[in-house]
Each structure stands twice: as C-alpha cells, then as structure tokens.
Amino acid sequence: MQKINPLSFSGLALIAVPFLAMAGAPALFPASAARGQVVYSKACTACHGENGDGNGPGAGPLNPKPRDFTSGLYKYRSTGFGELPTDEDLLQVINEGIPHSQMPPWKHTLSEQERLDVVAYIKGFSSDFKDAKPPEVLVIPETPASSPALVQEGRKVFMALQCWSCHGTEGHGDGKAASILMDNWGHPIRPVNFTWAQYKRGNDPASIYKTFTTGLNGTPMPSFAGAFLFGGDKEIDSTTKASFSALEIKQLEDYFKAQPTEAALNNMAAEKKNELEQQRKWALVHYLRSLIQKPTIQQQLFTEDMELTR
Ligand code: HEC
Numbered sequence: 001m002q003k004i005n006p007l008s009f010s011g012l013a014l015i016a017v018p019f020l021a022m023a024g025a026p027a028l029f030p031a032s033a034a035r036g037q038v039v040y041s042k043a044c045t046a047c048h049g050e051n052g053d054g055n056g057p058g059a060g061p062l063n064p065k066p067r068d069f070t071s072g073l074y075k076y077r078s079t080g081f082g083e084l085p086t087d088e089d090l091l092q093v094i095n096e097g098i099p100h101s102q103m104p105p106w107k108h109t110l111s112e113q114e115r116l117d118v119v120a121y122i123k124g125f126s127s128d129f130k131d132a133k134p135p136e137v138l139v140i141p142e143t144p145a146s147s148p149a150l151v152q153e154g155r156k157v158f159m160a161l162q163c164w165s166c167h168g169t170e171g172h173g174d175g176k177a178a179s180i181l182m183d184n185w186g187h188p189i190r191p192v193n194f195t196w197a198q199y200k201r202g203n204d205p206a207s208i209y210k211t212f213t214t215g216l217n218g219t220p221m222p223s224f225a226g227a228f229l230f231g232g233d234k235e236i237d238s239t240t241k242a243s244f245s246a247l248e249i250k251q252l253e254d255y256f257k258a259q260p261t262e263a264a265l266n267n268m269a270a271e272k273k274n275e276l277e278q279q280r281k282w283a284l285v286h287y288l289r290s291l292i293q294k295p296t297i298q299q300q301l302f303t304e305d306m307e308l309t310r
C-alpha cells in the first residue's frame with residue numbers, strides 16, 4: 001500500500017481503488033473482525049490510527065479529530081446518553097460519512113461485507129463492547145407534517161430549553177458558551193450552525209430528533225430527553241431576557257401562559273403527557289429544519305464532482 005495523504009481526494013481514491021470491484025456487493029457471511037482488520041488497515045488507519053486511538057499519521061491537522069475508538073464514546077447513536085451505539089448506528093456513519101469533517105462515506109467504495117466486518121473490528125478497540133448487553137434503542141414516532149404554527153412553537157421550545165446558549169439565538173453556532181467548549185479529549189469543539197445546508201448527521205427529522213434526545217457522547221451536546229415537560233409557570237430568567245428582543249420575550253410569555261402548569265403536568269395522564277412531549281419535540285425539529293439553507297452553487301458543484309469521482 002502506498003503512503004497516502006488522507007486530506008487529498010487522490011489519496012482517498014487510492015484507498016478506494018482496491019475495493020471498487022466489490023463495492024455495492026451484498027454481504028454473504030456473518031461479520032468477521034479478522035476480515036475487518038484487513039479492511040481497517042487499508043482504509044481507516046491513516047486517520048483513526050493502527051491502535052484505533054484516533055492518532056493516525058493523517059490525523060494531525062484534522063478538525064474535528066478522527067474518533068478515538070478505544071474510548072467507546074460515539075456521537076451518533078440511537079441509544080441513550082452514555083450508552084454504546086448499535087451495529088446499525090456504526091454502519092450508518094460508515095456508509096454516509098460525516099459532513100463538515102474529513103470522515104468519508106464508504107458505501108460506494110467498500111462492499112457491504114467489508115463494512116460489516118470493519119464494524120466488528122472497530123468494536124474490539126474498546127473493552128466496553130465485550131459482554132455488553134445490547135443497549136435499548138430509542139423508538140421514534142412517525143414525524144408529523146410541518147406547519148407554520150409548529151415552527152413558531154419550535155422557536156419557543158428552542159428559547160425555553162436554552163439551545164441558543166451554545167447554538168446562538170439565530171442558530172448560527174455562535175452562542176455565548178460556544179467559544180469555550182471542549183470535547184472529552186480536550187479539543188475545542190463548536191456547536192453546529194443550524195443554517196448549514198447539510199447537517200453532520202443528516203437533515204431528516206428523525207436524525208435531528210435523535211440528536212437532542214440522546215445527546216452526542218464525548219461532546220458538550222447534552223441529552224434533553226427529560227427536559228421537554230416544562231410547566232407554563234416556568235420563570236423566564238434574566239439571561240434569556242437579555243438575549244432576545246422584548247417582542248420575542250413577550251411571545252414566549254404568551255406561549256408559557258397557554259401551557260399547562262407544573263402542577264397540572266404532575267396530575268396529567270401519562271398518555272396526554274407523552275402527546276405534549278412529542279408535540280414540543282417535533283416543533284423543535286421543524287423549527288431547526290426551517291433554518292436550513294439551500295445549498296449554494298459551489299456546494300452543488302462540489303457534490304456533483306464527488307459523484308463523478310465515485
Ligand atoms: C480522512 C480521515 C478519515 C478516514 C480515512 C476515516 N475516518 Fe472515520 N472519522 C474521521 C473523523 C475526522 C471523524 C470524526 C468526525 C466528527 O467527530 O465530527 C471520524 C469518525 C468516525 C466514526 C465515529 C462516529 C460517531 O458516531 O462518533 C466512526 C465509526 C468512523 N469514523 C469509522 C471509520 C471507518 C470504519 C473508517 C475506515 C473504513 C474510517 N472511519 C476512515 C476521519 C476519517
């Protein structure tokens with residue numbers, strides 16, 4: 001194998017070429033970590049390192065850094081905060097890659113068998129996966145259609161849950177807390193900009209729902225799983241008041257007034273409570289999606305170029 005520069009596309013093509021013949025072929029055998037090691041050493045070591053610690057020869061200049069697989073901490077999971085990802089979670093990231101980072105998509109360059117095998121192999125880097133019970137997977141209800149009312153409500157939920165303290169009042173990733181955030185490995189990390197044309201985990205409603213429900217392990221992005229059942233008698237604190245216009249604060253007050261109080265929530269039937277929670281969660285999803293910008297001409301050209309090189 002020649003030395004490759006993981007930052008250049010020709011480098012990526014070099015990794016890709018040996019696999020192209022088999023790309024797209026369906027898996028025939030159960031996943032094998034032994035076969036996965038061969039795939040890993042060809043396609044992943046340059047960034048993730050031979051030992052899986054994220055310190056491959058090409059990792060130095062990358063921001064964000066390649067994941068350290070020895071930590072067992074994964075961002076994109078369908079499981080609770082602090083839990084391990086499922087094999088499907090890992091496979092999805094490997095298939096699709098991570099936009100706004102150097103993690104490439106592999107679905108076009110590795111066969112399904114190779115992708116399944118490499119999942120089995122990278123799990124071996126962390127002892128957390130040994131003997132672990134399969135983690136509970138979040139069940140995501142069907143996405144309700146968006147509406148202007150839901151988007152407006154989502155803006156209130158965004159204000160109430162203080163997403164803006166990191167992501168910024170207009171979602172540009174520039175909240176007051178944004179510049180000092182660090183990930184678990186001591187590297188600076190920025191909250192994402194919600195106006196990006198392409199989110200790191202994908203723009204579909206279910207992925208956004210998953211992210212704020214499960215949090216992103218190893219990063220300051222918390223899980224808000226238990227935060228959506230706030231009462232309408234919740235006080236609006238001074239930082240919130242100082243961060244938004246008087247008009248928006250008035251609208252938030254009006255929204256709170258129309259919501260059940262803490263005491264009413266305590267007496268609410270479980271089913272109704274769940275309905276209220278889902279309503280607020282999807283409102284937030286649709287609000288965030290309303291901020292997404294259409295891709296620019298350059299982005300479109302770049303994507304087409306990527307298609308050509310595949
Ligand atoms: C060119 C560099 C590069 C190569 C090659 C690469 N990765 Fe990555 N990978 C990254 C970076 C950078 C991240 C972290 C992105 C982030 O945190 O936003 C990452 C993250 C990941 C994650 C973490 C997802 C999560 O939920 O936290 C997995 C799994 C992964 N890579 C698997 C692989 C596998 C398997 C291969 C080989 C088939 C591979 N990567 C090859 C750069 C690379």
Ligand code: HEC
Binds near residue numbers: 075162165167216284
């Ligand atoms: C303490 C700071 C902080 C707060 C508060 C916070 N976030 Fe985040 N958020 C982050 C960071 C850091 C990331 C990860 C960036 C990365 O992985 O590169 C992130 C990532 C995300 C993503 C992933 C987007 C993508 O590209 O896939 C979503 C969605 C998100 N946050 C939604 C929210 C919502 C909704 C709230 C409020 C309910 C919230 N965040 C509150 C810091 C925060």
